[in-house]
Amino acid sequence: MRPVTASINLGALKHNLAQVKQSAPETKVVSVIKANAYGHGVLPVADALSDSDCFAVARLDEAVTLREQGIKKKIILLEGVFSIEEYLSCIELQLLPVIQSLAQFRCLQECMAQNSPGVSKKSNDLLLEYWLKLDTGMHRLGLSEDEFTYLLDNNSEFFNSTNSQCILSGIMTHFACADEPDNPVNDVQLAQFNQQYRQLIKTQSVKTDRVSPVKKSMANSAAILSIPEAHFDWLRPGIMLYGVSPFESAKPIRTGLDEQLMPVMTLSAQLMAIKKLKKGDCIGYGASWCCPEDMTIGVIAIGYGDGYPRHAAAGTPVLIHNTEVPLVGRVSMDMITVDLRPVEEKSIPLSIGDTAILWGDGLPIEYVSQKSGTIAYELLCRITQRVCFNYV
Incomplete structure (x- = not known):
């Protein structure tokens, strides 16, 4: 699990x-x-x-x-x-x-x-x-x-x-x-x-x-x-x-940190698979994103069934080992796929079970909402019952 x-x-x-x-x-x-x-x-x-x-x-x-x-x-x-x-x-x-x-x-x-x-x-x-x-x-x-x-x-x-x-x-x-x-x-x-x-x-x-x-x-x-x-x-x-800026539509984008606010929700999931793909391999439904070179992708155990935005665009940031990695391919009900090359470039070892932060501490939700064509309000309110809440 x-x-x-x-x-x-x-x-x-x-x-x-x-x-x-x-x-x-x-x-x-x-x-x-x-x-x-x-x-x-x-x-x-x-x-x-x-x-x-x-x-x-x-x-x-x-x-x-x-x-x-x-x-x-x-x-x-x-x-x-x-x-x-x-x-x-x-x-x-x-x-x-x-x-x-x-x-x-x-x-x-x-x-x-x-x-x-x-x-x-x-x-x-x-x-x-x-x-x-x-x-x-x-x-x-x-x-x-x-x-x-x-x-x-x-x-x-x-x-x-x-x-x-x-x-x-x-x-x-x-x-x-x-x-x-x-x-x-x-x-x-x-x-x-x-x-x-x-x-x-x-x-x-x-x-x-x-x-x-x-x-x-x-x-x-x-x-x-x-x-x-x-x-x-x-x-x-x-x-x-x-902890969210009410000015997230401003250009350049403003986050809660710009208003001296602290993010309250950190949404995280785990890396469930690591795959080596070849140049030209296409990922996910519709084969809409294809590998520009031989590369490593990660599959993260979260999807729109958990409240992650279905329309998050390729390039939407996810945080793994304090490194931003871009979303690739379409968001599925139970999983998303990310490009792990930025982590590999730092020579950081990757393992199944590594934590991926979707937004919150270290990754402002405003960046995710902008890439998803929505607002942070909606992302926060759409979290589903499958998600475990931990109050600290």
Whole structure:
């Protein structure tokens, strides 16, 4: 058996969180751990990121899992919820849903009208905290300018800061182009978000000591690193927590190391065969890569069945004995083939069972994603159940 292993460096996670905090010491941090913590394993990651002020996930079932495993920290549901029953689950589990549509807001109103008396024995008990999401230019989720204005004009009593049963905790939006710091769309979104925040504050009535002012959140990983004026009250780091640069599409390519981040996942497999081939021998399905000379190739026990990218191009780097060797031939379900000549040129002996690093420590994942025509986010999230996880 030649196992594929994803080694998760929990110390690197803590280091990366510290880098986030250092970027804005007075700002709180919502650590984004959706999609099984970007493929790293949500429970160990949540434990390692215990210094976060809050967690965020995409869906209700992700939050339920965290609560069932004893995670007590506040959890924001970035997609919100879609029924009265799900709002009641938020109340029971003390989750903070994000409202990103008028339909979700009306559902919340209906939920509170029908269930507040039965859920709360004291009229001044806080039942639910929630966030509003504004669409300032991403045009995916979020309230449009007109929808936001309509909401404020027709539901001012709901946003009354003395309303103790349903508290608006904050408003958020999402950058469309934060990974391009000079893109003018960033300034447009920032200006609109600030204007809508002022509009909201005018709607609220006199604040009480019990209720904190509505908070703002806009900065994802790229904005944390490059748009300090968007830091506001809450940062929302995602990919940078896992040691990956949010600017991987930059030219020249940037890696997490360029941002003083440490890689968290190191994906490794073992050399399962070493073959001597002749000039003209062709490798793998489709015979798409042929040997330019007599040469040695290695077969590594990993493939797209483990989550390695099927479309990784010839030349994609793999690390063996601290030496980069290029991928040759097509990626198969269970194996890949590499050119071992760079290792032989160093007179390093090769053996079956030698470790091959696919990305991580010594080989930034950004190089692999670029060669595969995708982004590091996808590579991390697509690791399959065949892979053994080791937390160190």
